[in-house]
Amino acid sequence: MSNKLIDLQNISKSFGGNLVLDELDLYIRENEFLTLLGPSGCGKTTTLRIIGGFETPDTGSVLFEGKDITNLAPDKREVNTVFQKYALFPHMTIAENIAFGLKIRKKSASYIKDKIRYALKLVNLDGYEKRMPDSLSGGQQQRIAIARAIVNEPKVLLLDEPLGALDLKLRQDMQYELIRLKNELGITFIYVTHDQEEALTMSDTIVVMNQGYIQQIGTPEQVYNEPENAFVADFIGDSNILPGIMIRDELVEILGARFDCVDKGFGENNPVDVVIRPEDIDLVSPGEGTIEGIVTDTIFKGVHYEMCVMSRGFEFIVHSTDYYPENIKVDLKVNPFDIQIMHKPESEDEKAVEIDERLP
């Protein structure tokens, strides 16, 4: 209870009749790297702006260390934001940009100078004090934006798709930089992205959102291995999502074949959704597996082969380091603990039940 740094309670927000956040509940722990992940338009930025103080929720409240800050102005909050488009001040030098917040806090000139040097070192841009923002590349500007935020020693750093505008190589480098920064500074990060790989790489906790609802909260392993519904399964990585019937506890019928699994509590003979990750399917010789199929397509992906296997009218995606040529007959085998059973959603955007299984 005491280490809830930020607590969003029952937050709703709509823009001109368009409901963007619907009764959202979420808390962020001290020192956590929490990522809001979801497709574009699902309300991630809006959530972040409510925490930063740039939007006021229609209902609900925002608590910071137990105090209600719902209506507190952004300049009075102990959080700093790294904006999607950097938002450096174009007419100020890099040093002046970084010093902006410190000057407002009336820090001494020598303190400011030290801080600027420290922050530039931290983001690997020593010696850039006198440069103007538009003489820097996108990645450098991004790092200055981060430096400008962290010199103020905020308790929480909010980052809105900070790597969105960078190319792939730079993005991967920056991911490691950010993790390093987070560990060095020991502050809480709230990170927004629509890139599942980014989320899986960096986060302690992932909050999967869709259409203003939280679909699942969990560690990267949890949302990847145990998606709570078809949306999460589909959004996080490639997966085979197919309808099934839960015969009884630990036994599910898929495409007319019965698979052992480890899930319980879905009742008997109930329709469910089943997720099987491509890398969890083993291809074996005919007669050795649970269900038969035929390889329809094989592509080499560098580390593994990606194959399509047609089985009883469903096309499975399979990742394997073993090569199977097209048109060969195979059997599919899946370990019981690699089969993930989910409730069928009652409607398209049904709110997922939020079970908080986060590790302390």
Added chain:
Amino acid sequence: MKKTVGRLYLTLVLIFLYAPIATLMVLSFNSSKSRAHWGGFTFEWYLGLISNEEIMDAFRTTLILAFLSAFIATVLGTAACTGMQFMRRRYRSIIMGITNIPMLNADIVTGVSLMLLFIAARVSMGFTTVLLSHITFNIPYVILSVMPRYRELNKSTYEAALDLGAGPVYAFFKVVLPDLMGAVLSGFLMSFTMSLDDFIITHFTQGPGFDTLSTKIYSEVKKGINPEIYALSTIMFLAVLILLFFVNYRPHLDKENVKK
């Protein structure tokens, strides 16, 4: 063939547009008072202006009026644009429409209605009424100049300033205004020019004993044409020309500054 016709046409248009002003300029250097014959080159009329107390008085009034009205209109217009940023888009375009109308309105209508308003409000005519009128007709020009710049402004720099602990006022002056400065200066120069340029509205709102250069020229011309007036008109034309040049070339100058 087509080219020559085109050139000829262009020349005719230019002659048509600038012949009157050229005539005026030539006559302002004519030592003979006659408009019909050239008596030799002279600066006499220009020098005469400087020693003419009334004209120098009107000149000072005109400058003070242009500066004050442009300055106040720039402050008010920029503030108005800032306010409009926080409006819903629909209301914003309605307000923009309303502020644009006075620019298209005939000066004489604006002048007469301002005069009627001042009379109805029992304000005695003089510097204050002219100043108020000039501020009124200048504000739309400032808005016209500043508003487009506001729209292309990166809104998140303002939010970034707040995020770093700046109050709204500090953020505006430190972060937003420097970005707007080019457009604000253009608005100021445009207003300054409009104020220098105005005759009709000043004519209807001026009191006794108050003259700007243009109303002075008008009353002198009524008394009888005098070469000093040619000289004065030439100066005014050149002043406005130079100002317009600055208004139009400012954006380019801005861009060059940024590159440095």
